[in-house]
Amino acid sequence: MGYASEDTIAAVATAxxxxxxxxxxxxxxxxxxAADRIYRSPKRKTKLCDVPSHTIHFGTIEDLSGxxxxxxxxxxxxxxxxxxxxxxxxxxCHGGVLAMRRVLDAVLSCGFVRIAExxxxxxxxxxxxxxxxxxxEAVMDLIEAxxxxxxxxxxxxxxxxxxxxxxxxxxxxxxxxxxxxxxxDDPEHLDFASxxxxxxxxxxxxQQEIRRLIDTFEDGRLAQEGIRTVIVGKxxxxxxxxxxxxxxxxxxxxxxxxxxxxxxxxxxxxxxGITLLITDTAGIRQTEDQVEQIGVERxxxxxxxxxxxxxxVDSSTPxxxxxxxxxxxxxxRPAVILLNxxxxxxxxxxxxxxxxxxxxxxxxxxxxxxxxxxGFDELxxxxxxxxxxxxxxxxxxxxxxNMRHCALLSRSEESLLRVKESIQCGxxxxxxxxxxxxxxxxxxxxxxxxIGDDLADEIFSRFCMGK
Numbered sequence: 426m427g428y429a430s431e432d433t434i435a436a437v438a439t440a441x442x443x444x445x446x447x448x449x450x451x452x453x454x455x456x457x458x459a460a461d462r463i464y465r466s467p468k469r470k471t472k473l474c475d476v477p478s479h480t481i482h483f484g485t486i487e488d489l490s491g492x493x494x495x496x497x498x499x500x501x502x503x504x505x506x507x508x509x510x511x512x513x514x515x516x517x518c519h520g521g522v523l524a525m526r527r528v529l530d531a532v533l534s535c536g537f538v539r540i541a542e543x544x545x546x547x548x549x550x551x552x553x554x555x556x557x558x559x560x561x562e563a564v565m566d567l568i569e570a571x572x573x574x575x576x577x578x579x580x581x582x583x584x585x586x587x588x589x590x591x592x593x594x595x596x597x598x599x600x601x602x603x604x605x606x607x608x609x610d611d612p613e614h615l616d617f618a619s620x621x622x623x624x625x626x627x628x629x630x631x632q633q634e635i636r637r638l639i640d641t642f643e644d645g646r647l648a649q650e651g652i653r654t655v656i657v658g659k660x661x662x663x664x665x666x667x668x669x670x671x672x673x674x675x676x677x678x679x680x681x682x683x684x685x686x687x688x689x690x691x692x693x694x695x696x697x698g699i700t701l702l703i704t705d706t707a708g709i710r711q712t713e714d715q716v717e718q719i720g721v722e723r724x725x726x727x728x729x730x731x732x733x734x735x736x737x738v739d740s741s742t743p744x745x746x747x748x749x750x751x752x753x754x755x756x757x758r759p760a761v762i763l764l765n766x767x768x769x770x771x772x773x774x775x776x777x778x779x780x781x782x783x784x785x786x787x788x789x790x791x792x793x794x795x796x797x798x799x800g801f802d803e804l805x806x807x808x809x810x811x812x813x814x815x816x817x818x819x820x821x822x823x824x825x826x827n828m829r830h831c832a833l834l835s836r837s838e839e840s841l842l843r844v845k846e847s848i849q850c851g852x853x854x855x856x857x858x859x860x861x862x863x864x865x866x867x868x869x870x871x872x873x874x875x876i877g878d879d880l881a882d883e884i885f886s887r888f889c890m891g892k
Contacts, residue, residue: 544888
């Protein structure tokens with residue numbers, strides 16, 4: 426794939442906030458010339474157009490009137506050995522917002538450099554063939570990674586793990602398509618009937634490989650986005666206390682008055698590498714208060730959308746009809762039950778809870794005290810165990826985190842299923858070829874081999890400005 430742009434672009438490549446260092450990136454055919462217009466070396470001895478590639482130079486940046494803006498280090502990287510595979514200059518200045526803005530303004534004032542569009546640097550890397558589309562998308566996942574597992578998977582995909590898997594599959598499918606086409610063109614010398622058994626076995630193997638990738642998507646989503654965790658329970662059971670304990674700060678209001686929490690409150694926390702998008706909800710109970718009723722309905726809706734439920738039970742008070750109703754929300758979904766207030770005189774134990782869990786016998790139950798912080802380490806260990814080895818499993822293989830990739834894998838799987846059906850029905854070879862080509866093209870869209878300009882624009886528009 427080749428791409429040549431006449432435009433030279435620039436943008437701030439680091440966050441626009443106070444920091445030690447800020448980077449202004451310039452890419453395109455006039456990147457070095459633009460930097461030379463505003464860069465001044467000590468004693469003005471060095472011109473960037475004369476320096477070797479991949480070198481760093483100390484100096485100052487001046488605006489076109491000659492006023493010094495900042496002391497900088499300037500990196501020069503010539504095509505094709507740069508992130509975009511174009512001539513690229515990165516100006517490392519001090520990280521103040523004003524300093525970065527003034528350096529960028531100086532670059533743009535040259536007249537032949539424009540501000541970059543969101544994701545345009547990575548888009549150019551893709552269009553210039555330096556990275557495939559799956560690796561380009563993994564760059565954004567890498568930036569947005571919330572925990573070490575999401576980071577590890579993103580790095581793996583940036584290095585080409587998914588690209589290699591998809592490329593291998595496409596190569597095998599293309600070989601079979603070529604074999605079919607050759608037999609159709611020269612049936613006298615190539616009898617495809619003797620080859621159908623091999624094709625059937627190959628299709629089955631491809632289906633299994635693609636299904637394994639699709640099956641990783643839920644784990645990938647949980648790692649990338651975080652586990653949507655909802656705390657449910659009756660009023661005054663200790664839900665807000667649990668949220669505050671997990672956050673390590675007083676985020677939710679805690680009182681002895683039942684029904685203090687009237688709406689959902691969501692926070693992001695990281696527990697030993699696992700990201701939880703944790704939501705505190707209104708206490709679930711029968712009530713005549715219209716405002717509280719709205720909160721209860723929102724709590725139920727949050728519970729229905731959750732990946733994980735934490736049911737916190739006040740073990741110092743007897744179970745009632747509200748507890749029975751809450752227990753029905755846990756059916757068929759990952760959950761943990763916390764018998765809170767274990768530091769008080771308890772009247773509810775695990776056996777009482779089990780009587781309510783007719784269809785959820787495998788849900789773990791822990792003795793807990795949010796105020797004394799007892800049982801918290803056990804809860805964290807249990808969540809890690811669920812995430813790694815149970816219903817929320819993880820592995821070190823290629824993991825799909827992108828919905829677009831998952832949809833295209835499913836499309837490819839459906840095409841291969843049609844091939845399988847055609848073989849079983851004894852259809853002619855051209856039917857196999859059509860559906861194999863559909864599977865081949867769907868996989869190609871993942872890595873950008875079969876993609877239109879509109880889709881590429883839409884994908885890269887989601888990137889941040891300097892990436």
